[in-house]
Amino acid sequence: MNIAFLYNVRHRYPDPKKPQTLREADFDDPETTELQIKYLKKLGYKVFPIEANEEAYFKLYRLKSKIDLVFNVSEGLHGNDREAQIPAMLEMLQIPYTGSSPLAQAIVLNKSKAKEILIANKIPTLPFQLFKSRNEKLNKSLNYPLMVKPVSEGSSAGITNKSVVYNEAGLHKQVTYIEETFGEQALVEPYLEGREFSIAMLGNPPQVLPILESDHSMLPKKYMPFDSLEVKWFYEIATSGKHLKCPAKINLVLEKKINKICLDLWNAIGIRDWCRIDIRCDKKENPYVLEVNSPPGCTPPEHDPASYFPLIARSIGIDYENLLKMIIETALKRYKK
Ligand SMILES: Nc1ncnc2c1ncn2[C@@H]1O[C@H](COP(=O)(O)OP(=O)(O)O)[C@@H](O)[C@H]1O
Ligand SMILES: [Mg+2]
Numbered sequence: 001m002n003i004a005f006l007y008n009v010r011h012r013y014p015d016p017k018k019p020q021t022l023r024e025a026d027f028d029d030p031e032t033t034e035l036q037i038k039y040l041k042k043l044g045y046k047v048f049p050i051e052a053n054e055e056a057y058f059k060l061y062r063l064k065s066k067i068d069l070v071f072n073v074s075e076g077l078h079g080n081d082r083e084a085q086i087p088a089m090l091e092m093l094q095i096p097y098t099g100s101s102p103l104a105q106a107i108v109l110n111k112s113k114a115k116e117i118l119i120a121n122k123i124p125t126l127p128f129q130l131f132k133s134r135n136e137k138l139n140k141s142l143n144y145p146l147m148v149k150p151v152s153e154g155s156s157a158g159i160t161n162k163s164v165v166y167n168e169a170g171l172h173k174q175v176t177y178i179e180e181t182f183g184e185q186a187l188v189e190p191y192l193e194g195r196e197f198s199i200a201m202l203g204n205p206p207q208v209l210p211i212l213e214s215d216h217s218m219l220p221k222k223y224m225p226f227d228s229l230e231v232k233w234f235y236e237i238a239t240s241g242k243h244l245k246c247p248a249k250i251n252l253v254l255e256k257k258i259n260k261i262c263l264d265l266w267n268a269i270g271i272r273d274w275c276r277i278d279i280r281c282d283k284k285e286n287p288y289v290l291e292v293n294s295p296p297g298c299t300p301p302e303h304d305p306a307s308y309f310p311l312i313a314r315s316i317g318i319d320y321e322n323l324l325k326m327i328i329e330t331a332l333k334r335y336k337k
Helices: 030-042 056-066 082-093 102-109 111-120 168-182 229-238 252-269 308-314 320-336
Strands: 002-007 046-051 069-072 129-131 146-150 186-190 196-202 212-214 274-281 287-293
Touching: 002 030, 002 056, 030 046, 030 320, 046 056, 056 082, 069 082, 069 320, 082 102, 102 111, 102 252, 102 287, 111 252, 111 287, 129 168, 146 168, 168 186, 196 252, 196 308, 196 320, 212 308, 252 274, 252 287, 274 308, 308 320
Parallel strands: 002 046, 002 069
Antiparallel strands: 129 186, 146 186, 196 212, 196 274, 274 287
16 A cells, blocks of 8 residues: 655754744654654555645645555645645545545634634633734733733744733733744633643544643643643653653543543544544633644654653554554545445
8 A cells, every 4th residue: 555644844943942943843853754654664555755845736746646545744834724735735636645624624723713613512612812913902801810822833832931921011922922923813811720631532433542641740840830832842852751641540520521522522623533632621620622633743652752642542552553554544444435
């Protein structure tokens, strides 16, 4: 079987002090891509690696008759709907691919549109305001402390200790930072102080894999208790994710609530094959969806043992190679119907 592997490669390591590096935070580094290709080859597939840049369409067009399936881990290059780019090309070329459709991809990359769909479907997510300009006034329904984040980024890009704001001056400063760094609107929502979970889903219909907890009580004092860029890209890497627990220790009531939220979200947004959902609780352990990751990060364990999806899969005995195989087989089954 022939697989085209579609990826975006990061050329610079994310550095909070160098905003221009943050735009590539969601991409994979060259070692990750190399290893992923190696694993696919080990599974016996013939692999055509294609970087998801401006030339990708021509390569796909030329190889169309040879490609049985695209394994898509690309994020897309430009614009706020970039994660939909490769799926849209593949629809046009009628090449089967792993993961969600252009519509679902565009929705999940835009945290505010995704939340509108969740709210319409009565799936718990926080109330929010999208700041179209830095001078917009805060809605009276929102109270400090608030979290300010870019509306269409990932991998904690633009999220630092300063993202929690306590007053109008702090809010204005942070909305301005998002606007200037990403050329993007800022999403503002209440700051939640409870536990945080990440949930991997796989299959059609999906299986909810064991819940992972990011235990922020274990973080050194200099970090705020959430997954800022510093925590994800420095602490987590340096400690191989010491603060990550899978399966999380949670009571049955919360587990059931989370499972239902994830399955409802999958159906409401129309996810396919695999995704990862980030959920955070308030102090009373009421869970709220923060965002959806599709495709989720999937770095091999020898390069990053803390990469969430493979870590969760390992907790039920699915190694990296088998995980890739399961994603591929899940996608192929959809096209055989
Ligand atoms: N409303 C919030 N309250 C508290 N922490 C938050 C909130 N929103 C985001 N965070 C923290 O920031 C991290 C990154 O935010 P998230 O919405 O998942 O965006 P990304 O796409 O960058 O992963 C979360 O994992 C969480 O730790
Ligand atoms: Mg997240």
